[in-house]
Amino acid sequence: MRFEKLDLNLLVALDALIEDRNVSAASKRLHLSxxxxxxxxxxxxxxxxxxxxxxxxxxxxxxxxAEELRGPVREALMFIRARITxxxxxxxxxxxxxFRIHVSDYAYDVLIADVTRKAxxxxxxxxxELFTPDRRMMERLERGEVDMIMTIDSYLxxxxxxxxxxxxxxxxxSWSEGRYAHALSAxxxxxxxxxxxxxxxxxxxxxxxAHLDHQGISRRVDISVQSFTSIPRSIVGTDRLATMYRxxxxxxxxxxxxxxxxxxxSFPDIVESAQWHTSRAGDGAIRWLLDLCLEAEREMHGGQGxxxxx
Amino acid sequence: MRFEKLDLNLLVALDALIEDRNVSAASKRLHLSxxxxxxxxxxxxxxxxxxxxxxxxxxxxxxxxAEELRGPVREALMFIRARITxxxxxxxxxxxxxFRIHVSDYAYDVLIADVTRKAxxxxxxxxxELFTPDRRMMERLERGEVDMIMTIDSYLxxxxxxxxxxxxxxxxxSWSEGRYAHALSAxxxxxxxxxxxxxxxxxxxxxxxAHLDHQGISRRVDISVQSFTSIPRSIVGTDRLATMYRxxxxxxxxxxxxxxxxxxxSFPDIVESAQWHTSRAGDGAIRWLLDLCLEAEREMHGGQGxxxxx
DNA sequence: TTGAAATATCGCAATCGCGAATAGCAGTGA
DNA sequence: TCACTGCTATTCGCGATTGCGATATTTCAA
Numbered sequence: 235m236r237f238e239k240l241d242l243n244l245l246v247a248l249d250a251l252i253e254d255r256n257v258s259a260a261s262k263r264l265h266l267s268x269x270x271x272x273x274x275x276x277x278x279x280x281x282x283x284x285x286x287x288x289x290x291x292x293x294x295x296x297x298x299x300a301e302e303l304r305g306p307v308r309e310a311l312m313f314i315r316a317r318i319t320x321x322x323x324x325x326x327x328x329x330x331x332x333f334r335i336h337v338s339d340y341a342y343d344v345l346i347a348d349v350t351r352k353a354x355x356x357x358x359x360x361x362x363e364l365f366t367p368d369r370r371m372m373e374r375l376e377r378g379e380v381d382m383i384m385t386i387d388s389y390l391x392x393x394x395x396x397x398x399x400x401x402x403x404x405x406x407x408s409w410s411e412g413r414y415a416h417a418l419s420a421x422x423x424x425x426x427x428x429x430x431x432x433x434x435x436x437x438x439x440x441x442x443x444a445h446l447d448h449q450g451i452s453r454r455v456d457i458s459v460q461s462f463t464s465i466p467r468s469i470v471g472t473d474r475l476a477t478m479y480r481x482x483x484x485x486x487x488x489x490x491x492x493x494x495x496x497x498x499x500s501f502p503d504i505v506e507s508a509q510w511h512t513s514r515a516g517d518g519a520i521r522w523l524l525d526l527c528l529e530a531e532r533e534m535h536g537g538q539g540x541x542x543x544x
Numbered sequence: 545m546r547f548e549k550l551d552l553n554l555l556v557a558l559d560a561l562i563e564d565r566n567v568s569a570a571s572k573r574l575h576l577s578x579x580x581x582x583x584x585x586x587x588x589x590x591x592x593x594x595x596x597x598x599x600x601x602x603x604x605x606x607x608x609x610a611e612e613l614r615g616p617v618r619e620a621l622m623f624i625r626a627r628i629t630x631x632x633x634x635x636x637x638x639x640x641x642x643f644r645i646h647v648s649d650y651a652y653d654v655l656i657a658d659v660t661r662k663a664x665x666x667x668x669x670x671x672x673e674l675f676t677p678d679r680r681m682m683e684r685l686e687r688g689e690v691d692m693i694m695t696i697d698s699y700l701x702x703x704x705x706x707x708x709x710x711x712x713x714x715x716x717x718s719w720s721e722g723r724y725a726h727a728l729s730a731x732x733x734x735x736x737x738x739x740x741x742x743x744x745x746x747x748x749x750x751x752x753x754a755h756l757d758h759q760g761i762s763r764r765v766d767i768s769v770q771s772f773t774s775i776p777r778s779i780v781g782t783d784r785l786a787t788m789y790r791x792x793x794x795x796x797x798x799x800x801x802x803x804x805x806x807x808x809x810s811f812p813d814i815v816e817s818a819q820w821h822t823s824r825a826g827d828g829a830i831r832w833l834l835d836l837c838l839e840a841e842r843e844m845h846g847g848q849g850x851x852x853x854x
Numbered sequence: 855t856t857g858a859a860a861t862a863t864c865g866c867a868a869t870c871g872c873g874a875a876t877a878g879c880a881g882t883g884a
Numbered sequence: 885t886c887a888c889t890g891c892t893a894t895t896c897g898c899g900a901t902t903g904c905g906a907t908a909t910t911t912c913a914a
Contacts, residue, residue: 242555
């Protein structure tokens with residue numbers, strides 16, 4: 235079956251090809267073989283009467299026609315995803331659905347782990363695929379490759395709808411049996427060795443570090459670990475300090491010998507938010523998941539009023 | 545190749561099925577066999593986990609899910625047609641394109657015949673498929689099955705862009721050698737036998753007749769013919785009258801023995817306009833064709849100032 | 855009961871994608 | 885300079901899917 239002589243499935247190939255400008259890479263993304271995608275490209279060339287991707291030395295470049303098609307093809311697929319392949323109504327009891335979410339291990343520990351438990355009880359057909367936040371996550375949201383991004387609100391642009399999940403504040407943790415297991419002065423804080431988290435191959439700094447850098451404050455960094463979750467075990471048994479979000483610290487304090495202090499320097503509070511693609515506005519599953527997050531948050535921290543420091 | 549497990553070509557089938565609520569009819573429209581479309585329907589049912597079209601005795605009815613998909617599927621296909629399969633830029637010299645147009649034989653005779661000649665000279669790859677105006681033409685425009693409708697401006701809704709092509713006025717024709725080959729009085733006009741055009745199996749009246757009906761004026765109708773073009777030969781050799789558009793009358797007067805008079809009753813002037821689908825706004829071919837129409841109109845009637853009656 | 859108008863099913867041919875292998879091309883680096 | 889790497893394009897048999905014509909089945913009306 236064709237639409238005006240065009241095999242509509244080729245649009246999927248075209249989208250990937252235009253994005254990657256690389257037949258092999260695109261074929262992997264589509265879970266097709268390289269010869270298959272090469273064939274698809276040939277059929278696209280036939281249909282449009284245009285090279286679309288022209289070989290230029292080792293790389294491929296888009297022809298003007300391909301540039302022209304880029305936006306519309308993307309839009310068409312996004313539209314189909316939003317309005318046709320994604321059921322508008324979400325029936326937790328019966329729905330088969332995988333949520334793809336960029337979320338930090340921090341937010342996972344303090345909220346999302348709980349949400350996934352609740353979700354999978356209420357909706358047995360639901361599953362999750364979680365990704366660490368990285369530099370390309372917005373792009374993946376744009377492409378519809380993930381359903382949602384959860385990160386610090388100020389990191390999220392206003393181009394898509396978002397929803398605040400909870401607020402948190404900074405705290406300082408130390409080994410309960412070390413020399414810093416007490417309220418800290420600014421001098422002590424600045425003199426101590428610190429553990430920080432930096433993410434991904436680019437060692438992207440966490441919000442906390444970016445804030446200190448911005449203030450021109452520097453500390454001695456003993457260890458830079460790959461995730462928030464690795465911080466506490468780098469603290470226990472040492473006199474190092476780490477600055478982390480209070481909720482996360484409290485989570486670890488349940489089973490690790492760490493002491494939580496109010497930071498002797500001022501840090502802004504943060505708002506953790508979720509963002510999803512505009513075209514998913516009508517997706518009942520998204521709304522359901524957000525409601526679940528808010529409900530989990532209420533159960534854990536609601537009715538306790540403002541969180542106070544120790 | 546699939547898009548989120550869905551064969552996108554099935555959307556074409558779904559669109560036709562929803563529209564026709566009839567597998568056999570839809571299969572003909574898509575130039576597929578009935579079994580093939582039956583199979584497509586089964587695959588759609590699998591994918592959406594819904595009957596979509598449920599058999600109700602001899603007919604089929606849409607399920608709520610199908611109702612929900614109806615608009616989005618249509619929109620998606622219209623979008624793809626407008627932005628992907630229809631090239632934005634139109635190169636007359638090389639473009640292969642068929643224009644599908646609803647146009648009356650009247651407008652064809654006085655303008656469009658000329659336009660098609662010009663078009664096919666400038667653009668050898670262009671062809672035309674013309675349809676008579678009928679009750680379903682707007683629906684066909686909506687579905688993208690035709691590129692353009694040309695008719696009296698006031699018949700066209702404001703839901704899509706349109707362009708005035710020319711204005712015309714009414715005139716009365718009679719056989720040059722009959723008793724009415726002179727300026728007519730209202731009494732003579734009303735006393736004479738008339739030829740009118742009524743279109744299609746429903747005998748839809750032309751604008752002229754609708755106007756007279758609306759005024760409560762009735763005439764004796766000797767013959768009701770199927771098209772404007774048949775009117776003059778129903779006049780010649782008789783003492784019948786016919787009220788037709790002046791341009792059309794002048795066209796026939798070139799080679800038939802008819803006399804053109806100003807009508808003794810008042811008729812409003814008409815504006816003949818072309819309308820095309822909103823989603824075709826960026827289609828260069830549409831713009832090119834419209835420009836050709838306006839150019840043909842200028843060449844024929846431009847520079848002559850206001851058309852005056854005899 | 856039979857006929858007309860539908861949808862669904864069945865066996866066969868064509869197409870598409872696979873894995874595997876291959877050729878060709880353009881840079882890279884020893 | 886010459887092997888090497890990474891990429892595109894092409895080919896070959898094979899299996900799965902899709903479409904066709906023929907046929908079975910269902911429903912309603914004469």
